[in-house]
Amino acid sequence: MQSRQDGQPTRALDARPFLDRAVAILDRHALGAPGVYARFTRDAPDGSPRDRGPNPYGAAAAANLLWTLDRFPEHASERRDWVSILQDWQDPDTGA
16 A cells, blocks of 8 residues: 555545446447437436437447457457547548
């Protein structure tokens, strides 16, 4: 165990519950096929409806989080599926 400058021991932070919650949130947004994610899973706080279907922001956020959590697909075919999904939302002329 490490200690602070004043000699008192520091406690390690167990991030596993946070990481497990992040994965659970990703799972709730997944819409089946690899790389297909919703941005929203419920209505807005004011009760107005939100689009719960496939969304480029949902897919991009999921890709970033899965990569950060070291859970992005390892197999080349699954990675190709992800790239294809993300490219489907891009403008072929500008990439935007």
